[in-house]
Amino acid sequence: MPINILMPALSPTMEKGNLAKWFKKEGDKVKPGDVIAEIETDKATMEYEAVDEGVLAKIVVPAGTEDVPVNQLIAVLASEGEDVKKAAATAAKMPAAPSAAKLVASQIPAPMQSAGAARMPTAQPVRSMPPANGGGRVFASPLARRLAREAGFDISRIVGSGPHGRVIARDVEAAKSGGTRTTAGGPAIQGLSDEKIRALYEPGSYDVVPHDNVRKIIAQRLVLAKLTIPHFYLTVTCTIDSLLAARADMNAVAPNGADGQPAYKLSINDFVIKAMALALMKVPDANVTWTEGGMLKHRHADVGVAVSIPGGLITPLVRKAEAKEIVAISHEMKDYSARARTRKLKPEEYQGGSTAISNLGMYGIEEFAAIINPPHATILAVGAAEERAIVRDGKVVVATQMKVTLSTDHRAVDGALGAQLLAAFKTYIESPVGMMI
Numbered sequence: 001m002p003i004n005i006l007m008p009a010l011s012p013t014m015e016k017g018n019l020a021k022w023f024k025k026e027g028d029k030v031k032p033g034d035v036i037a038e039i040e041t042d043k044a045t046m047e048y049e050a051v052d053e054g055v056l057a058k059i060v061v062p063a064g065t066e067d068v069p070v071n072q073l074i075a076v077l078a079s080e081g082e083d084v085k086k087a088a089a090t091a092a093k094m095p096a097a098p099s100a101a102k103l104v105a106s107q108i109p110a111p112m113q114s115a116g117a118a119r120m121p122t123a124q125p126v127r128s129m130p131p132a133n134g135g136g137r138v139f140a141s142p143l144a145r146r147l148a149r150e151a152g153f154d155i156s157r158i159v160g161s162g163p164h165g166r167v168i169a170r171d172v173e174a175a176k177s178g179g180t181r182t183t184a185g186g187p188a189i190q191g192l193s194d195e196k197i198r199a200l201y202e203p204g205s206y207d208v209v210p211h212d213n214v215r216k217i218i219a220q221r222l223v224l225a226k227l228t229i230p231h232f233y234l235t236v237t238c239t240i241d242s243l244l245a246a247r248a249d250m251n252a253v254a255p256n257g258a259d260g261q262p263a264y265k266l267s268i269n270d271f272v273i274k275a276m277a278l279a280l281m282k283v284p285d286a287n288v289t290w291t292e293g294g295m296l297k298h299r300h301a302d303v304g305v306a307v308s309i310p311g312g313l314i315t316p317l318v319r320k321a322e323a324k325e326i327v328a329i330s331h332e333m334k335d336y337s338a339r340a341r342t343r344k345l346k347p348e349e350y351q352g353g354s355t356a357i358s359n360l361g362m363y364g365i366e367e368f369a370a371i372i373n374p375p376h377a378t379i380l381a382v383g384a385a386e387e388r389a390i391v392r393d394g395k396v397v398v399a400t401q402m403k404v405t406l407s408t409d410h411r412a413v414d415g416a417l418g419a420q421l422l423a424a425f426k427t428y429i430e431s432p433v434g435m436m437i
């Protein structure tokens with residue numbers, strides 16, 4: 001019997017991916033564990049291994065195809081002893097996977113004049129509003145779908161506040177009462193159309209660079225984060241002369257590796273990661289993730305660190321950072337950064353965690369506020385370290401300072417709790433010996 005090879009879901013949030021290349025061609029034998037294809041997701045490029053044995057009878061989706069939906073047929077494998085031509089012929093009989101637009105359409109209640117709507121006399125005409133999800137697949141609870149259908153609301157036009165933007169019952173109720181969870185009449189949400197924006201500029205005065213998959217996903221998630229997470233911001237100034245002295249001493253005693261170069265070179269960011277992890281352990285109520293059903297209180301500090309990659313950024317996680325030495329954190333981050341830029345990170349290396357760090361100090365940015373990366377409840381924005389004149393014991397002295405801003409999900413970490421977390425971080429970063437014992 002032919003074995004269908006489907007586009008895999010390489011992460012919980014993946015809906016489509018690019019089929020970069022095939023490592024096998026039609027007629028090649030395949031055994032379990034063989035790498036048969038390379039798949040590009042919004043975050044990484046991953047090798048796809050076969051789980052069955054047979055002959056690759058038909059490649060349905062050619063190499064280089066973009067935006068292939070998850071679970072779409074991409075190839076057919078003829079099992080052992082099976083006729084390869086007959087197995088390949090089955091591919092033509094397979095129904096095409098529904099597009100994202102069709103998936104959305106199938107979830108929208110029919111208008112009153114349709115035959116289906118005739119069986120729902122209590123439903124109102126569907127209210128026309130711009131899509132809240134950018135035209136992608138709609139995630140909603142069964143209760144929310146029923147309430148939206150009865151109220152005559154298009155579920156795809158409601159902004160969800162549940163996990164990963166899921167539309168829940170209260171979002172529908174807010175929409176019905178004229179609350180802020182729909183996109184109706186919301187120019188800040190919908191924005192100007194492409195045509196209106198281009199009309200503002202002289203034809204031929206610009207070039208159009210199409211968005212790649214990474215940029216599209218980042219844009220969707222940032223909008224979702226700002227729409228569904230009530231951000232709260234706290235800023236503090238840290239004096240880091242002691243940290244710089246400790247860093248210089250540690251780098252000075254670094255042994256040479258096999259290549260004759262120092263085995264490590266610690267950065268300020270390595271200390272920031274460790275300090276944030278220890279602060280979360282000291283203030284455990286801030287080491288959380290918000291869900292509608294209850295708060296997830298994490299037992300370890302898995303700290304994400306924003307790494308710039310071509311076309312966007314990614315946040316690999318330093319797992320159990322509270323228990324790792326600073327040198328180990330430094331080695332881990334160098335490895336993550338190198339593999340992130342070639343999109344070779346595994347999903348488990350960047351999914352999850354409870355907080356993240358975004359450092360723009362190396363670009364000379366003094367202060368900024370970062371957008372929370374769901375499912376995190378906090379993110380720390382780190383500015384540049386600069387020498388400044390300060391007053392100490394009645395005298396003006398020079399000190400090296402940097403500003404850090406903590407963005408919190410106010411549902412999970414309110415102002416007072418965020419202040420405690422930031423105070424703990426400041427203590428560790430200003431007295432680095434506390435991170436060594």
